[in-house]
Each structure stands twice: as structure tokens, then as C-alpha cells.
Amino acid sequence: MKRFFSSFLLTSILFLFAGNLQAQELTILHTNDMHSKLMGYGPESEYDPEIINNDNTLGGFARLATLFTQEKSKNPDATLILDAGDFMMGSLFHVAEEKTGFQLHLMKEMGYDYTTIGNHEFDFGPEAFANMLNAAEKKGGYPKIVCSNIIFDKNSKDDDALEKLFNDKKILPYSVVKKNGLTIGIFGLLGIDAADVAPAKKPVTIEKPEDAAENTVKMLKEIYKPDLIICLSHSGFYPSEDGKSYVGEDIELAKEVPDIDIIISGHTHVKITKPIKINNTYIVQTGSYAYDLGEINLNVENGKIDKFDYRLIPVDDKIKGNENITDQINEQIIYINKHYLSKIGLSYDTKVGQTNFDLNINYHNLKNSNLGPFVADADKYYLKENGIDADFSMVASGTIRENILKGQNGILSVSDMFRVMSLGKGYDGIPGYPLAKIYITAKEIKKLSEILVMSRASGGDGYLYTSGLKVYINPKKMMLRKVQKIELNGKPLDFSKKNKKLYSITADTYLLSFIGRIKKMSHGLVTVIPKDKNGNPVSDMKNQLIDINPDKQGIQEAKEWIALIEYLKSFKTGSENLPLIPENYKKGDESLVEESE
Template structure:
């Protein structure tokens, strides 16, 4: 008996000594903010994943599948594949998710194991993401969801469908797995800013990660005996342009909870060529759209990460795509053609025209961008062409989701136009926020421009682009006194309180809904009352949707991405036999003039 006990003790000793003395390796592949870019980023017509060396597009699930399969084949016991949220929303593929759940099944097929939620997963509401997940589960396997700071509302039934997925463990607050002898805990969180821009996530709440994760990480380290804790964080951070380095939520979180070993970050679309280290916590992010695959190789020794190597693998034309995955994606395109595009007279491959230069949004310097004014002009053209005549159009930088890069040939197709203005869904179930129209007085136009020019100076999602209106300001003047002149259709209007004439504003319904909230947002300092064409206050924005074809029953909604497609198609045809965006759009936004300068 004593001999047996001695042998067991010796075995346990040597097992522990082996765990301490020999480095255990782990390979983590990860993405964030994929945004349904199943066919990559770049001109859609140039994406050719089954042929190498012939295009400049980035990303694409066929290429991603090849890289993931190679890693899994080489070292299946050491490889872990993860995503940090916002895997949905951003291409025509997300349109079909509620009905098919296609992307989640595809993610599982190409190798994803654990994923978390981003703010855009809730764009269509809590019930819709629940339905997407359930539909995908009914059709096959999906990655395991991890959400550690998701809190359900006990008084509301609106999140009950999603809560059933928590109950059946489709969504878990954490997982503990073993890879290559390492005990790994994986947790997930939606950050403070991400939740603030996810209004449709109600009645869910997402408490500040630092307030929730501290106790959880301690439990995982002490009770679950996790060697490594990995956080899938849809919180993000930004580069410090002046002082160098980075700042933001994930770095702050690492300082508050140093026991988190690795933070795979998302939300801010930042690409880290090298890892960031805060204490003993490693933080990385891949950018967006699966243009790069994050690749971590680490060694764990003597109870800690002894070596951490990180690089970004370009997902580009040098990689031959997986044929089976490419076929699956192409079949989904056919489904989208038949189900969603044929009814509005389009096909996925229809060509709008071409561009000889990049049409883009520079989020660091929004004034030095040409996309916003281009979209605003497109809306104006589209509505006038449909027999409407708004006085001016507005477009928010925050709703512009992608550029129109020149690429190799400059050809712009339906999916390219859609990706620029891909947010929202109309009451007609056609993707894209519907265009709407409200009316304000001449003096209210002046007050609105005071607020909007102020927002432009701050930058960010609230930066507004205009068409049909030009504003002259004097930046030396005081609060609400900067706007000196407003011109509509080239003519100055009376901006005094005497002018009660109504002027029409067209924009997507999401943006227009904010005009009525200016009083609340300005603490009562600025009051603007959106009105209908008869001058009555607007109580329901749905009543203000623009009907682009009054000859048909019901409201035929207008969409910004269709406006963009039609506008490009309207330009003169050149020697390339397609319409070409004129060079005048190389210029940046000139709708606001500072008289001081």
C-alpha cells in the first residue's frame, strides 16, 4: 500500500514537474469586424479567389478557409480560431441571414470555434439576432457564442428568445477548454462605446466590462484553474496620433484586470502590426473585413506565458481559395439574386459604372473626403428623378460604411454600391434605411445649420454632408451666431425669425429622427420642430417616408444605396462603354465656407 501511494505521489510530482518544465505551445487565429464580407474587400467584380496573382482585393471566406484549414491540418491540437464580434452587417449577405443563417454555418465550417457579439449584431433588434442564430442552428453546426456581460431584462419579454439560447448554452458566459494540455478560459464582452451605439439591443444591457469581468477572471484562475484567460472584447482602442502608442477601453481594462492574459480586440477597426503589452496582458486587433488574419504563437511555461509572437497574415490574392467554400458563397449569391434583388429590377452582377479614382471617407479628416458629398448628391439626383424635389439632402459620416476603391479596373457593381450605405432595413423588408422627408422654417434651417456645423467641427459619426445647400459661417462668432448666410439651390434664403416658409430636408429615416431630438440633446437651447408638408409637427417618422412610385399600392421606399447605383449609372458613357464618375468628385466637401478664412 505504501509502495502504491509512493508511486502515485511520484507520478503526480513528475506530472506537475513536466507541466512546469516543458513549454506548451498554442496557435490562435483570430478576426474582428468581418461585417459579412464573405467576398472580401475591394471591387466585387475583381474578387477571384480561385485564381492567384490577378487582383488586389483583400479578404474573402474562400481564402480565409484555406488559411484556417492549413493551420488546423498542421497542428489541430494546438490551434484555436476566434472572432471578437461584428461578424454580421456590411454586405448583401447579411440581408439573407434572418431567413438562412448562412454565415454562422459557414463560419463553423471554415474553422471558427468561439465568437462574441459586436454592436452590429443587434442592428435589426434582439429578436432578429435570436432568429438568425436559431435558423443557423436548425441548418447545422455554428460556433459557440461567449458573452460575459450580457444581462437580460426580467420585466420585458422582448429578449426572451435570445435568453432561451443562453438557457440551452448556445450562448455561454464563459468556456473552459483544453488545448495541447493547456487549460484555456474564453470570455466575451461588449464595451461601453459599442453598447452606446447599439440602441436596438434594448432591452438587453451590457454593464461596463471592468465591473463584471474582475470577479469572473478571478474565479476562472482560482477555481477553474485556467492557465490562460482570453477575452474577446468588442470594445477597442485607437492609435495616439500625437504621442504615439494607443489609448482606449481595452488598454484601460487591462490595467484594471491584469489577470486577463490576452485581449483579442474589435470595434474600432484598428490594425496592430505588433502586439500591445499592458503589464502582463497582450492586446491585438486585426483591422476589419478579414483583410488580415491575426496569428498568435505562444509558449506557456512555469505557470505563465513565456513567449508571445504575433503577426498579421494578409488574406490576399496570393492565397488560392477553398473551392467548396467558394461554391457555397456563390450559391448564396444566387439565393440573394432571386429572393431580394429581382423584385427591385437588379441582379448581383449589374454594373453601375466605373471610377478612375478612389471615392472614400477619411475618418481621421472627414472634410478631406469625397464620399459624403457624392452620396448626398446621389440622393438629390435620385429623388428629383423620381419626381420629388427636396430643398436639400443630408448624409451622416456614421452611416457611410465603405469606400469605392478604384482597384484595377474601377468597375462598380450592385454589391459595391450597397456596401457603401448598407445599414438598416426598411418597412418593406428591403435592406437599407428608407429615405424620408421633413420640413422646417427658414429660421429653423439656420438653427439646424448652427448645430450641424458645430458637429462637423467635432468630427466623428455626427459629421454631416450636404447637397443642395451651401452655408457661410464665421468661426469667430459666438455660440449659435456663426451661420451668416444659407443658400439653397444657389439662392440666399431669409434666415430670420420672420421667415416661416417651409423648406424640405431629405435623408434616411434614421438620421432625420435626430432632428426632433435636438431640443433634448441641447438641453432646450435649440428647438427645431420637424413638420409634414402641411406644417404639422411630425409624430411618427414612418409617415414621412418618401414614396418613390405613387402609382403602386403602398409606400415604395427609396434607398440610398439604390440612389448611389442609379446616380453612377446616369453619368456619360465613355470609351469603356460604361458610365464614369466625373473628375469633379475628386474634390473634397465645399458646402460649408468659413468667412473668417
Template structure:
């Protein structure tokens, strides 16, 4: 009788867990838009990751690695480490991505489980991305990459090598992770805006992200019997809800439990809820790491806790990762900078003030545009032929990616200068960096260009604002679009400005 009582007692104690389901915990650690910012910034030369309390830099992958390790150690439950794309392009380290795939190799060592592709992963064209993937595969592997909405061209051969990487399973449309008996389906998509700003992906195209997501959810729920569905979305969030792709995704596609977002560099202090879908995003450039504690009970996912960890000088970096990153600098010096008589930390200038990018005109924008005009005239201007002199230079805000800060010393090093305007690729010879192009314009064409700027950027965002050198202009934002400029002058600060007659 005593034995029967003990059995009944145990059965009564266990009955609630059988009836209601035992709560199972899972922690999601997530980043997005890391952009090859392997070192803390700005400036890189101040970054001292193995010491704390002695610099003002933020970010740094060795610090991120330390946070991932710390969050895993302090929890008894399992973790998933995820990234929502654009891990490439943004510093000197991406200059050897095709040969070395430094970023993907590091992410694997740091503990990333699954990542997706962003628009900047396509900056080196499909065959360039294929080289990166194959290099990572040959040099020790990478996190699993999921990407669900590619459309390869049926006739062109220009995307064949990338298509082959997908067929080999280096990139998969989705994966299933089984953790504590929970089947978790993970897929990745590129949003519409990100696709629009991926010109070098051609001839490859991208399926509609909403349509693709519906298909992925159906496969994961019905075929793969997933309990949870996670979307790694390089679509993003915006204040204008009609342009906020992850909001729309959550509202229009039922069955996604969690969207780990990227592309818009949005810092979310807490997850957003849209219908039954949770949305998170962690800024950009490794400034933050999101830590999401979830519970699974009775077939449902619920939030247990969330925090954004600021990656700054209070965090002592993971030494092994830091040393690996430091070892890459000599590689960059030898393969990229030596031929230009440069080195990674070579100081090229001094400054006693910060130069920063802004939504419209800025001191960094002026410096960038002035530098372009100066550089072309230094190389291509024939003093015996005045018409060869470049009098106006422009650069879009979207190409200027980082502030140039004085830091502790005021030294301006090669690595920090490069990070301000790091992007670009030449289709002609597969070389890195955008080519500088000169052309002749009539005065009325300059006016039309400035009208386009003042009409488009208020609607499309500050990335479309043009920083200018060699001219000044005034405009009335209340005038009809494409006829807002009221005055243009050409010249410079040293010689003065003269009005431009732009009548046709």
C-alpha cells in the first residue's frame, strides 16, 4: 500500500507537466548589419579590446564573441546565435573577402549558428559571392546560411557559380534545428528595398519576400512539422509603416513566430509585436547584441526577457578572436596596401575636431566631395587645357558610411579613412572600389541634377542626398518637385563663388 501511495504521489506531481506541457527555455542571441567592422571604432587606432575603461570605441567582433560566450555560460538552457545579413562590406577586411572569407570564418568561431544574406553580400556580383562561399567552405567552414528568395537567370551564365553553391547546399532555403525536442524552422529573405539597392546582383533577381515567406511557412509547418518558425529578414523597419517591411511581413504572413531583422540599422530596445509575431533588430556595425529569452509551453512561444547589450569598452574581448583578427592586418598590408605605399595604421593626417555625416550637408560630406575633386584634378587636370579641370564633384550620402572622429590622439589612419567611404566594385576588371567618373554637363543639366536631389531625397531618405564640392545652391522645398532650385553658384572658398546662368 505504501508503494502504491508513493507511485500515486509521483503521478500527481507529474500530472500538471503532462497535462499542460513543461516550459522549455531557449535564448536567441542576434546581430545584423555587422559590415566587416571587425575592430572597435571610431577610431580603430584607439581600440584596446583586452583592456577595459580606457577608450571610447564601440563594437568589435572580439567583444561580441565575449558577450556571446558570457550569455551562454550564464544560462543552463540552450542558445541560438543568429545574424540577419550584411555581415560583409565596410572596412579594409572585406578587401580580401573573396580569397579569405574572413568574416564567415570568424562568425563560425564566434559561435554563430545560422545567418542570412543581405544586399551587401551581393556587392561583388554573384561570382564574387560564390568565391567567398567557396573560400569559407575550403578554409574551415562557416555558419549555416539560409536564403529563400533567389531567382537565378535561366539563360545568363553570370550567376552560374553562385547557383552551383546553392545546389551544393552551402546555402539552403531553410533548415530545421531540433532543440529540447522543439523543432525550429529557420529561413532567410531579402526585402524589396534591399533588392532594389543590389544592382551588382544582376542577372540574379529576388522573389517577392511576402510570397516566399508564405511558401516557407507552409513547408516548415506542414512538411517539416516545425513547432517554431524564425525568419531572418533583411527587410527592416521604418517609421512610415507603409514602407516598414518587417511590420508588413508579420501582418501578412501567418505562422512566423519571430522575425530577426536587419537592413534599416534599427535599434530596438524591446521586441515589437505585430499580430502574433515578435520582431527584433539590433542596430548596426556590432554596436549592440540582442539577447532574447523565450519559453515554449503548450505549443506557444512567449517572451521571458530581452536586453540589448551595448558593445563598448566595458567589455573585455575574447582574446583568441582578437588575436585572429590582428593576424589579418598583416595580410591586408601585404595584399592590399603595400603597393600603394600604405599600411593599416599609417597616419595620414591630424585633426582636432570630429567630422560626421548628417542627414543633409555635413562637414564629412564636404570633405569627401572636396577630396574627390582634388584627387581627380591632381591626376587628370592638364593646366594647358583648362576644360580638363573638374569644377564640381558629388557624392551621395549613402556611400559615406562612418564618421571620422579625432579620438584620443587626433591621428587619422588609413583604416579609419577607408571606413568612411568603403564600398564599391568595378564591373570592368573586378577591382574593389567605385571608379571615379568625369563628364561634361551644360549649366541647365547641373540645375536639373540639383532639382532631382532636392525632390527625391525628402521622399526616399537621406541616403539620396548629394554632398557637393565646387558649387552652392539655394532651393525652396515648397516649390513643385523638379523645379525647386532658385540659385546656383560655382567656385570655392579660396577664390569665391560666381553665379551660374543655367537658362537654356
């Protein structure tokens, strides 16, 4: 009897011990910076989620939903599905989100547990973001949203609708969830750079991410004593200059707040196949657009991560898309056509052009990227065809959101062109930042050209492409003394003080708003004052909007994505009887020429 009892006790202990081991397992599936890419791309017209192995497109919510189901079935009670922000803004689907809440609700239906707020969630302003969430709530809800460092303005009503969602706990500073015996604390952060590039978020501001993180982690540990703390950080990191390590806000966050166990990173669109480990903190990021799904499989033992396995799962044509998700997306396309695109004589799937090569933005080689010059040329052409002259046009690399890909057949649709220049919304309610026109002197063009040289040297989002402007530099000269000669539309520009003529620049309102801030950006070294055609200083770009059709009542705003479509129409037709992008656009940026003395 004693032997039986001892044997039973030993078996029970082993069973409980084994059960405890099982309870420490956790699977985390994660994405970041999806930017409303509900459809796969490469180009979008070739995306066919219902059939496998018939296209080369990447991404798509239908495929992602299938992966969620497959991976979660392996560990159903111990799986978290997370996103690190910028889930919105980047395709025609975001156009209808404020009215329908479609994408946010779809994310919940797909299985997302938590996400955080990125800078592009504020593209239409705090009230519009609140409207999106309220619309999704009426539709059936959205994933839990966590953000710990948002600060609302007590003296402004412009953020009251979003603040109410925080007060009503529809958006949380943090959350605590139980998964398979583990207590997990989850919180979110909006990074400093992300906040800086979100001008439409005003009057919302942020607390310093490290301070908010430190306070939140301390509170979580004292009150909830979690086994794991996960931060959804829309802050990001980049490879170091030597390529041997990583630098950036999330790297510093891990150093300053070491009790964070895992940082699911976003904002910088960096794809890593192995986790970064800073002391005991793991940092991961999948790139962007849900082209890959991140998967973490870990064990926690004695309050510490004992095993951390990480991989990226390609979201490609080997995965058959979820049919229900596909059907819902197709219904939403019908809605977008009816309520938005039909008003400007377009439809989502309309074929508008053809290409025999890729046009891309490569942040590692922006000078040789050919998409920037193409967009700048399109803007200038579009205005000229409508009787509006501009001496030169400018486009920032950071506003170009998608490459133009040949794919298998090179067919380009309206949706493909929109994805290229998808940011913002005009004062007319039609998506896309509107084009505007300002005037500066020849001397200021010289100053601006020096800034162009600096921006191109530093790369990143601020690399500026131009059409109509050609700058000749001596790279050996000192900073702000490099520009030797300037040509406007093939003619030399006299940029001496005696030339008092005003010259016109066209760009979208987002980019032009930075022109007047050059003095601050250059630490007082350079001043460029935007003016109207009469030479009066301009502070509100709304007053400089281009009216593409003055014969109609009100201002008919000019959009860059429409400029792309109109520019395509100017080309000769190719094999598919569609306008074919000419071979000369295989070249990169040739608007800056280096010359020696």
C-alpha cells in the first residue's frame, strides 16, 4: 500500500510538473506597418488568393488569416497575435475606414489580439482616427489597442473624441492577459521620430517613450507580477553604418528599461530574420506590408525566457487565402468604387498602364532609384497638361509608399498607382495630399539646392527628387558652398542677388509645409521663405492649392496618384494595348551632377 501511494504521489508530481512545463510555452504571431495592404502585391492585379502557386505576389489579409488559423491550431490556448502599429494608410481601403471601420473590424475577425498606435493612424487627424474606431465598434469591434505615452490637450477640443475612447477604456495604456498559465503584461508606445513625422496628430503630444515605459513596467511588476512583459513599440531601429549591429529608439529602449522581455518593433520597416538581444530583452520586426509573418515560440521557466525560437513566415502564393476574408474584401472594393472612385471616373481594377521593368525606391541606393524621378516628372506633366506652369516639382522619398512592379505581365491598375502615392487626404475629402504651388527667389533656389545636396547625402525619408531642376556641385567644397551651377528646364539660372524674379515650385502640401521650416532644420544657417505669386510670405499651404479645373465651382484639387495615371496616358501603347512606361525610366536620379573644379 505504501509502495502504491509513493508511486501515485511520484506520478502526480511528475504530471503536475509536466503540466507546469506545458503552461510555460507561448507562441506569438506578429506584424507591423501593414498600411492597409489588404491585397497582395507584385502588382496587385495579379493577386489571386483563392489559387495557390499561380502568382508571385506577397502579402494579403486572406493569406494572413489562413496562417493565423494554421499556426494557432498548433497551440490554441497559448498563442498571441500582435501588431506594432501603422496598420492604417497605404491603399484605397483606408479611404473608407472612417465611414465603415472595415479594416479594423476585419483584423479582429482574423484573430488579432492587440495592436498599438503608429504615426499614420493620425494621418487624417485625431478625430478621424476616433471615427474609424467608433465605426469599427459598431461593426462588431476591433483588436485591443494599447498605448502608454499619448498626451491629450486640455485646452483643445480637436482631440476630445479620441480622448473619450481612452477614458472609456476603448484604448488602453496597458493590458494584462493570461495565456496557458502565463501572466503577460502588454503595453504600447509611439516613438519620438514617429510622433515628429505625424503633424496631423496635433494637438496630441507624447510623453518620452522611455519614461512612459519605465513607469508602466514598474507598475506592472508591482501590481500584476507578470511572467512576461511585451512592448508594442512604434519606434523602430536601423542597421548601423558598418552593418554589424542595429541602432535606434528601440535599441535604446531595451537598454534603458531592461525589464521589458520582448519588444515587437515597428515604424522603420526593417526586416530581420534573427532576433536582436539587448541584455535580456528580445527585439523583433518583420519589415512591412505583411509580406512576412513573425513567429516566436518561447518557454518561460522560473520567471525568465528559457527558449526563444524565431522565424519569418513568407505570406506568399503557397498559402491559400481564407475565402470568407476574400469575400469581405471584394465587397469592400464594390463599396469603394461606388462611394469614392466613381466620383472621379475611375474604378479599383481599371487597367491604366504597362511596364517591362520595375520602378522602385531603394533606401540603400536612393540616387539610383528610378521611381522618384518618375513621380516628379508625372507631377510636372500633369499640371502642364492642365495649363498650369511650374518651374520645377519636388517629391520626397518618404512620401513614395510602394514600388511599381512588373510582376508576371506588367499590367498596372488604378489601385497600384494609388499605393505609390497614398498618403494624406485633401480638403476635398478625396484621398491623397493635394499639390500646391509656392514661389521663391533665384537666390533661395540656390539655398534650397544646397539643402537638396545635404538631404541626398543623408538619405532616408528626406531624399528629394526633382523635375525641371538640375544642380551641378563640387563635392569638395564646404557645406552650403557646394552648388556651382543650376539649370531650370535646361536653361542656366542666374542666382545672384540682382535677379529678383520669383520662380514657382510644385509639391504636395505635406512636403511644402517643411520649406518654411528650413531655417530651424538647418539650425539657422539657411532661410527660405515660401511666397505667393505676388511675393507675399505664405504660412498656410491651403491658400496655395492648385485648382486643376478652374471652370468648376470650388477648388478641384490635384492629386499625385491621379498625376501618375494621367502621365501614363501620355506614353505609347505596348503589347497589351496599354500605355507602356518608356525605357529611359530604367535610369535613376540624374538631377544632381558632380563636377570637379
